[in-house]
Structures are given as C-alpha cells and as structure tokens.
Amino acid sequence: MSSALEINQLSKAFTGQAAVKRLSLSIKDGEIFGLLGPNGAGKSTTINMIAGVSRIDSGSVHIFGHDSVVDCQHARRLTGVMHQELTTDAFFTIDKALRMHPGFFGVRADAQWRELLVERLELQPHLHKPMNCLSGGMKRRFMLAKALIHKPRLLILDEPTAGVDVELRHTIWQFIREINRHDTTILLTTHYLEEAEQMCNRIAIMNHGELIALDSTTALLNQLDARQVRLLLCCAIDHLPPQLVQHHARLDDGGKTIILPLQSGETVCAVLELCRTLKLPICDVETCKPNLEEVFLHLTQPDRYPQRQACR
Numbered sequence: 001m002s003s004a005l006e007i008n009q010l011s012k013a014f015t016g017q018a019a020v021k022r023l024s025l026s027i028k029d030g031e032i033f034g035l036l037g038p039n040g041a042g043k044s045t046t047i048n049m050i051a052g053v054s055r056i057d058s059g060s061v062h063i064f065g066h067d068s069v070v071d072c073q074h075a076r077r078l079t080g081v082m083h084q085e086l087t088t089d090a091f092f093t094i095d096k097a098l099r100m101h102p103g104f105f106g107v108r109a110d111a112q113w114r115e116l117l118v119e120r121l122e123l124q125p126h127l128h129k130p131m132n133c134l135s136g137g138m139k140r141r142f143m144l145a146k147a148l149i150h151k152p153r154l155l156i157l158d159e160p161t162a163g164v165d166v167e168l169r170h171t172i173w174q175f176i177r178e179i180n181r182h183d184t185t186i187l188l189t190t191h192y193l194e195e196a197e198q199m200c201n202r203i204a205i206m207n208h209g210e211l212i213a214l215d216s217t218t219a220l221l222n223q224l225d226a227r228q229v230r231l232l233l234c235c236a237i238d239h240l241p242p243q244l245v246q247h248h249a250r251l252d253d254g255g256k257t258i259i260l261p262l263q264s265g266e267t268v269c270a271v272l273e274l275c276r277t278l279k280l281p282i283c284d285v286e287t288c289k290p291n292l293e294e295v296f297l298h299l300t301q302p303d304r305y306p307q308r309q310a311c312r
Helices: 043-051 072-077 094-104 111-120 136-148 166-181 193-199 217-221 268-277 292-300
Strands: 003-014 017-028 032-036 058-063 079-082 154-158 185-189 202-207 210-216 228-233 250-252 257-261 282-288
Touching (some): 003 185, 017 043, 032 043, 043 079, 058 072, 072 079, 079 136, 094 111, 136 166, 166 193, 193 217, 210 217, 210 292
Parallel strands (some): 032 185, 032 202, 079 154, 154 185
Antiparallel strands (some): 228 257, 250 257
16 A cells, blocks of 8 residues: 655754654555644644644655655645644635635635535535634634645644534544545544544554654554453452452452453453352443553553553
C-alpha cells in the first residue's frame, strides 16, 4: 500500500526549546491514523509543519510523494486541515467563504460537492450569516467543510470535536468515516481517547516532542497484560480460599465481589472451573481489559500509572 504521508527525522524548536525531536512515521493511503499525546507533546507543531504553516527546522515531509517544501503547492493542494483553534473568515458568510476557498489551492470550484458538504454538515440555514454570528459548534462544522472543499486526499483533524455536544460529535464522526471510505486518508489528534480507540487503525503517541509508541490500536491495547475477572457473589464471604489467594485475587464490595487478575494465557473458563470446584456462590461474571486511556497513561506517565489499578 502506498504512503499518504511520510515524515522523516522531523524537528522543530522555539527559542532554543525543542518542540518536535527527530519524528519519523508513515501513514498509509486510506488509513485513519491517530496522533496522540498530552498537552505540549508536539502534536500541533507537527501538524503545522505538515500543513506548511510552520517552518521545518530539519527533516522532511512528503505528501503522496510530494516534498512539502520543494513542491509545496502540490503538497498543500492534496492536504486539508481543520485546525484546533476556531479560526474563521470574519468578513465573509459561510456561502462566500466556501465558494472562494477552492481557488486558494488552484482548484476549480465544484458546486455539487459544495452543496453536499453544506447538506451533510447541516449548514444550509446559516449559509448567509457572517462567521462571527455562528455558535462554536457551527464554526466547527464550517471549518470541516472548508478543510474538505478542495477535495483533499489527506485530511488532518486537530481536535475536531473539542467543545462540541454529543450529537454533533456523532455527526462529525459519521461523516468522517464516510469520506474515509471514499479514499480520503485521515490524520487525527484528539484528547477523547475513546474516539481514537474506535476510529483509528493505527496510533502514534508523542511525549515531550518524541515518538514513544507506534502500532496498531489492537497491539497497543495488548501492551498491558492486565485482564481481570469480577466474580459477583450471591452472598458475601469473609475470606478467600487459598487457591484464589495464590492467584492474587482480592475481595471487594464488602465480600460480595472477587476481583481476580488473569495470568498470561489463562482463560475465563479456567477461572470459572476453579470457582466451581471451590463451590463459590457466583451469580454473575464480568471481564475487563485495558482501554486506550490506560495504555496512554501507562506510556506517558509510567511513574504514576505503572499498571491497571482496578477493574472498571
């Protein structure tokens, strides 16, 4: 599969302070790729360098094979960016801005595509309003439409659902999945890690300007060997059988719940068979495994989050 984006040894510093340090990664054509990290990790700086907004100190960016510096016009034409900040064209209506914007990239306006974006992002009632009269959520919709109006093959979304309500969040993600199915590659940053877990094929995690993890979402979730079983008892018990103590089990909820970590390769069926032989009064079973938030905290704050603390 060809690469939509190739980043090689990318670096950037501000007043002598390194913001991005020798970052290298590749995004495949057609992927939904997550770029995650805590505040100050270097995500937005990286996006600004990819988009040509910020000068590259060293390293290179190639977008569908086009160097972002040497062949900047072609590279930018292939890229659409929805920035985190709510930047709008204050002197234009939505309709005027969407009609003008393709020309900035040397692309002929496509009325049918513009009408589709307006319809799908529910902008029609607001087309003739100036941008400073829009709500925050409506500005987000407009910024997504503007990022897509010139039909980019690579769409970069920097915190696209920050500060929006649940309904709009679902609308945005439904539309993003749809355009991804029509051969648009997505690079996403978000602090909503549940979104990244559900949306992204692969995820890179940055911290202090450096890449600290890059793998498929499934592989990252499997990094923490912390599967647990909650055994809900019909009646409380005072102490654990020695066999469960050896498994590092513990009592919770006043003796009505047993929390038992699964060993590597151990199955839930094996645990239930052991409990059957011990004649424990089990009325329900829950299984738990790490989510992306726990993996993220484990990687970015290893001293505070050395492992999964409790089954949720």
